[in-house]
Amino acid sequence: MPSTATEVGNAAIYDPKKVLQHPQFRILAVGEKPPKTANIAAFYNPAHEIHLVEKPRPTPGPGQVLLHVHATGICGSDVHFWQHGRIGDSMVVTDECGSGHESAGEVVEVGEGVTQWKIGDRVAIEAGVPCSQPACDACRTGRYNACPDVVFFSTPPFHGTLTRWHLHPAQWLHRLPDAVSYEEGSLCEPLAVALAGIERSGLRLGDPLLVCGAGPIGLISLLSARAAGAEPIVITDLFQSRLDFAKKLVPGVHTVLIQRGTTSKEQAEQVKAAAGGPLKLALECTGVESSVHTAIYSMAFGGKVFIIGVGKNEQLFPFMHLSANEIDVSFQYRYANQYPKAIRLVAGGLINIRPLVTHRFALEDAVAAFHVAADPSQGAIKVQIQD
Numbered sequence: 001m002p003s004t005a006t007e008v009g010n011a012a013i014y015d016p017k018k019v020l021q022h023p024q025f026r027i028l029a030v031g032e033k034p035p036k037t038a039n040i041a042a043f044y045n046p047a048h049e050i051h052l053v054e055k056p057r058p059t060p061g062p063g064q065v066l067l068h069v070h071a072t073g074i075c076g077s078d079v080h081f082w083q084h085g086r087i088g089d090s091m092v093v094t095d096e097c098g099s100g101h102e103s104a105g106e107v108v109e110v111g112e113g114v115t116q117w118k119i120g121d122r123v124a125i126e127a128g129v130p131c132s133q134p135a136c137d138a139c140r141t142g143r144y145n146a147c148p149d150v151v152f153f154s155t156p157p158f159h160g161t162l163t164r165w166h167l168h169p170a171q172w173l174h175r176l177p178d179a180v181s182y183e184e185g186s187l188c189e190p191l192a193v194a195l196a197g198i199e200r201s202g203l204r205l206g207d208p209l210l211v212c213g214a215g216p217i218g219l220i221s222l223l224s225a226r227a228a229g230a231e232p233i234v235i236t237d238l239f240q241s242r243l244d245f246a247k248k249l250v251p252g253v254h255t256v257l258i259q260r261g262t263t264s265k266e267q268a269e270q271v272k273a274a275a276g277g278p279l280k281l282a283l284e285c286t287g288v289e290s291s292v293h294t295a296i297y298s299m300a301f302g303g304k305v306f307i308i309g310v311g312k313n314e315q316l317f318p319f320m321h322l323s324a325n326e327i328d329v330s331f332q333y334r335y336a337n338q339y340p341k342a343i344r345l346v347a348g349g350l351i352n353i354r355p356l357v358t359h360r361f362a363l364e365d366a367v368a369a370f371h372v373a374a375d376p377s378q379g380a381i382k383v384q385i386q387d
């Protein structure tokens, strides 16, 4: 492990204690409007509070870049950390923790030895910074989403990128061409999740596909799968409004409203009827056990259920149905090597993610933004904070 506080990939540079114990760290009073130069951020804590804090504006060390973050999307996991204080057993909110990992911004300062960036460059921020050490198998073999020493911003104990001034290692930034806005650059994070899933699922031109769940991840997977040539595509959700959104986004998609009280086998019959037969692949984007079952029962012999959604720690699967139908079940954990591809696909016009942003808030109003993101009745798909 690197030992100084400025080395790239060293978790120490993001040590929360250094931020929380800094004299400049303070929780802002409700309604307080700090100056535009202040480094304000949205933090959650173990008491399930979300509030604005002021924290120090950092200075880049060797190999680091200081960014003015211009756009950050709120992810379901940010809301989850705020409201439930944990995701699974390994990611637990034990102290004040900064939110946000879907961000894009502008270079405002560069540290010693940084040659690839200059002030004014526009970048998407890759929020998972692995250790990059040669002794790390995950990093050395390119599957760096498995790095045991990854710093994933906004996953406790590391503060997030939903802040005005964010420090980042120079090599974990991706240049945005002029055609890609900060808003789109920020959406490249959930797009990276979907693209990683599509790549590993093995989706091919003309494959009949089921997408479970029409939240941001399901919708971005839908857009990506359409660009990759899946046909037909069926998408499910519990809310007609989300299915209507999906239909506007990709007019040719078939929608199935999942009604409470129906069994997964019944839901699968509806899915197969909509597709005109059993499907070859499912991209499961809810993590809900009953939805995973619906996906499994919708598959043809030899199909694959590829699970991007995360959910309960332990879930039951219809073992003998999977076995007797040679249905594969696979999972996606974050992503690796997807950002350059995501930016190319957006810049090239193959994937139009702009319609996903339904709500925009100023950084000072980040707390209100979280409340909108967390309230399904407000109809938000992607809430962004822009500065």
Ligand SMILES: NC(=O)c1ccc[n+]([C@@H]2O[C@H](COP(=O)([O-])OP(=O)(O)OC[C@H]3O[C@@H](n4cnc5c(N)ncnc54)[C@H](O)[C@@H]3O)[C@@H](O)[C@H]2O)c1
Pocket: 075, 076, 077, 193, 212, 213, 214, 215, 216, 217, 218, 236, 237, 238, 239, 242, 258, 285, 286, 287, 288, 290, 291, 307, 308, 309, 310, 311, 332, 333, 334, 335
């Ligand atoms: N694997 C990863 O690395 C990774 C990365 C990001 C997000 N995720 C996960 O992906 C999932 C989707 O993320 P999101 O931001 O779109 O979340 P979201 O909560 O906004 O969307 C989930 C959608 O699924 C729908 N849904 C719930 N139960 C359903 C059911 N039984 N059948 C059909 N639809 C159902 C909901 O109505 C909702 O619209 C979440 O579990 C999230 O944590 C995983």
Ligand SMILES: OC[C@H](O)C(O)[C@@H](O)CO
Pocket: 075, 077, 087, 091, 152, 155, 189, 190, 193, 334
């Ligand atoms: O987009 C990335 C995801 O939200 C993260 O994996 C998060 O769920 C936990 O760190």
Ligand SMILES: [Zn+2]
Pocket: 075, 076, 077, 101
């Ligand atoms: Zn996320």
Ligand SMILES: [Zn+2]
Pocket: 130, 131, 132, 133, 136, 137, 138, 139, 147, 148, 149, 150
């Ligand atoms: Zn590593």
